[in-house]
Amino acid sequence: MDLLKAAHPPHGTTLPExxxxxxxxxxxxAGYLDHGGQQxxxxxxxPDRPVRAMALLAGPFASERPHSxxxxxxxxxxxxxxxxxxxRFDYRGVGESSGVFxxxxxxxxxxxxHACAQWIHRWFPDAPLALHGLGMGALLATEVFxxxxxxxxxxxxxxxxxxxxxxxxxxxxxxxxxxxxxxxAGRESLIGELQAGRCIAVEGYRWSPKLWKSxxxxxxxxxxxxxxxxxxxxxxxxxxxxxxxxxxAWQTSLLKSHGKPPPFNPPHAELFxxxxxxxxxxxxxxxxxxx
Amino acid sequence: xxxxxxxxxxxxDLIGTYHVPGNGAALYCDHSPVELPPGILLLNSGYLPxxxxxxLSAQMGDHLAGxxxxxxxxxxxxxxxxxxxxxxxxxxxxxxxxxxEHATWAADLATELHRYxxxxxxxxxxxxGGAVTAIYxxxxxxxxxxxxxxxxxxxxxxxxxxxxxxxxVRQIMAMRQSMRNWLLASPGSRHFRRMYWRLCWPMQEVFxxxxxxxxPADTNLPLAYRWRRLARAGLPMxxxxxxxxxxxxxxxxxxxxxxxxxxxxVVSIEIADTTHSFVEGDGKRMxxxxxxxxxxxxxxxxxxxxxxxxxxAS
Numbered sequence: 001m002d003l004l005k006a007a008h009p010p011h012g013t014t015l016p017e018x019x020x021x022x023x024x025x026x027x028x029x030a031g032y033l034d035h036g037g038q039q040x041x042x043x044x045x046x047p048d049r050p051v052r053a054m055a056l057l058a059g060p061f062a063s064e065r066p067h068s069x070x071x072x073x074x075x076x077x078x079x080x081x082x083x084x085x086x087x088r089f090d091y092r093g094v095g096e097s098s099g100v101f102x103x104x105x106x107x108x109x110x111x112x113x114h115a116c117a118q119w120i121h122r123w124f125p126d127a128p129l130a131l132h133g134l135g136m137g138a139l140l141a142t143e144v145f146x147x148x149x150x151x152x153x154x155x156x157x158x159x160x161x162x163x164x165x166x167x168x169x170x171x172x173x174x175x176x177x178x179x180x181x182x183x184x185a186g187r188e189s190l191i192g193e194l195q196a197g198r199c200i201a202v203e204g205y206r207w208s209p210k211l212w213k214s215x216x217x218x219x220x221x222x223x224x225x226x227x228x229x230x231x232x233x234x235x236x237x238x239x240x241x242x243x244x245x246x247x248x249a250w251q252t253s254l255l256k257s258h259g260k261p262p263p264f265n266p267p268h269a270e271l272f273x274x275x276x277x278x279x280x281x282x283x284x285x286x287x288x289x290x291x
Numbered sequence: 292x293x294x295x296x297x298x299x300x301x302x303x304d305l306i307g308t309y310h311v312p313g314n315g316a317a318l319y320c321d322h323s324p325v326e327l328p329p330g331i332l333l334l335n336s337g338y339l340p341x342x343x344x345x346x347l348s349a350q351m352g353d354h355l356a357g358x359x360x361x362x363x364x365x366x367x368x369x370x371x372x373x374x375x376x377x378x379x380x381x382x383x384x385x386x387x388x389x390x391x392e393h394a395t396w397a398a399d400l401a402t403e404l405h406r407y408x409x410x411x412x413x414x415x416x417x418x419x420g421g422a423v424t425a426i427y428x429x430x431x432x433x434x435x436x437x438x439x440x441x442x443x444x445x446x447x448x449x450x451x452x453x454x455x456x457x458x459x460v461r462q463i464m465a466m467r468q469s470m471r472n473w474l475l476a477s478p479g480s481r482h483f484r485r486m487y488w489r490l491c492w493p494m495q496e497v498f499x500x501x502x503x504x505x506x507p508a509d510t511n512l513p514l515a516y517r518w519r520r521l522a523r524a525g526l527p528m529x530x531x532x533x534x535x536x537x538x539x540x541x542x543x544x545x546x547x548x549x550x551x552x553x554x555x556x557v558v559s560i561e562i563a564d565t566t567h568s569f570v571e572g573d574g575k576r577m578x579x580x581x582x583x584x585x586x587x588x589x590x591x592x593x594x595x596x597x598x599x600x601x602x603x604a605s
Binding site: 098 | 292293295297304306308338339340341342343344345346347349353370371372374377378379380381384564566568570571572575
């Protein structure tokens with residue numbers, strides 16, 4: 001056993017100051033970006049060969065994060081093993097990033113994607129960048145892509161709007177209230193609380209009225225005719241269950257009462273291989289010289 | 292403030308978060324003139340990453356560090372950001388946790404944290420599977436572990452559904468369950484729910500009092516006996532349990548059975564109006580309050596530090 005204290009830059013790049021006291025494990029590096037006065041947690045997955053392309057992974061909504069995490073990490077490792085560097089992160093106020101959830105909005109989380117994209121561009125300036133989002137991350141990544149960031153956009157299970165993301169979570173809260181047998185408020189009354197300027201608690205997070213308001217954001221897929229940059233949206237079905245988050249967890253509990261629970265760590269071979277092939281086909285990796 | 296930590300233990304790279312305490316002093320000091328406050332090592336809840344559901348563990352880390360206790364949260368092998376393999380299915384994973392397979396990593400981690408962070412004592416903490424690992428690891432780690440915080444420890448073995456001799460019985464049970472759920476969930480179910488509680492709650496209490504002399508057949512005996520040994524050895528323990536809110540089969544009261552009369556340093560608290568993960572209702576706030584109060588009683592801060600804040604407001 002040994003504590004790894006030696007930080008060294010991945011593949012010849014120079015690490016920024018925020019890495020100074022981090023340890024480095026071959027291929028994976030966790031750390032924080034200083035962003036908006038908070039610590040934005042990220043993990044960088046680098047291939048064991050020169051980085052020819054990067055993917056920025058924007059994860060799902062907070063309450064879906066715990067259940068999809070294993071598959072999300074597996075996807076990042078799969079990309080790195082296939083020669084594409086991947087960076088994943090936690091939005092401010094969620095998971096390993098600092099900040100108060102109650103103060104967060106969809107717009108602030110969109111800025112988190114911006115910050116990570118800038119960081120990648122700074123340290124891997126020659127690597128083409130694929131933006132990849134899951135659930136809420138797909139919605140936010142689309143917005144960022146529309147602002148000219150990224151060379152390709154891959155979406156898994158994009159919602160029609162931010163409201164759809166929150167409505168899913170509200171539905172889960174109501175279901176849990178029913179099962180607990182507590183006096184429950186209806187969906188409309190919970191939304192009424194938010195509209196009246198009061199916070200509500202959903203799956204361990206305090207939602208603020210401004211979060212609800214910011215979720216009005218609709219999904220605006222790039223116009224294929226106008227966009228020169230490739231994009232693709234993939235709907236996920238039940239075979240991708242852990243990736244579709246707590247929706248999956250709810251199904252798990254139902255299935256558990258009727259037999260064998262579904263796998264929590266499936267290989268997702270078809271989804272991963274198909275997505276990787278699309279990224280490789282659509283990123284201009286070939287123009288990069290191998291050092 | 293948070294920092295990322297990484298330890299290589301038994302060929303697995305374990306990634307964790309260190310919540311730097313408000314005082315921030317004497318962290319790496321080997322020969323502190325005063326006894327340093329213990330560090331709290333939080334373990335994964337089941338297969339969830341180290342922040343846990345609703346980020347409860349992450350918030351616990353921030354809160355306790357603000358009060359003055361350093362907190363470490365680590366992902367066990369294969370979980371969260373740590374390296375290592377995981378099975379595809381939940382059942383073998385749960386069974387491996389219940390057999391204590393994470394305990395050697397947790398115990399070694401406690402030893403390393405003890406060594407690197409000023410020889411401070413370590414309190415192992417976890418929810419559900421994390422509590423199970425903490426019990427096993429406390430037995431392995433020895434003197435540097437000086438307390439346990441166990442949230443919803445599960446002393447029953449997780450077993451896949453075993454086929455019954457009579458397939459019809461299973462079908463009837465499933466129908467009964469779905470009918471109950473439907474009645475409880477349907478609009479206007481208030482009357483049914485009230486009736487259910489009026490009838491079932493006293494019956495559950497009767498069953499609870501009757502269960503006295505024998506452990507259930509599905510008890511995880513190695514775990515139960517380890518826990519009893521630690522309790523009787525006087526290891527301070529805080530046990531937090533979610534009050535049984537959901538109408539359902541009565542739970543066996545393992546703690547009452549195992550505790551006996553020789554475990555006076557075990558504090559057991561039931562938190563009402565919450566769930567297994569302590570995220571619903573007022574669970575989060577109550578968990579933070581009870582843990583802070585327990586720490587102040589059993590492991591008072593000796594450094595001259597003003598706590599940054601006390602129990603969080605609701």
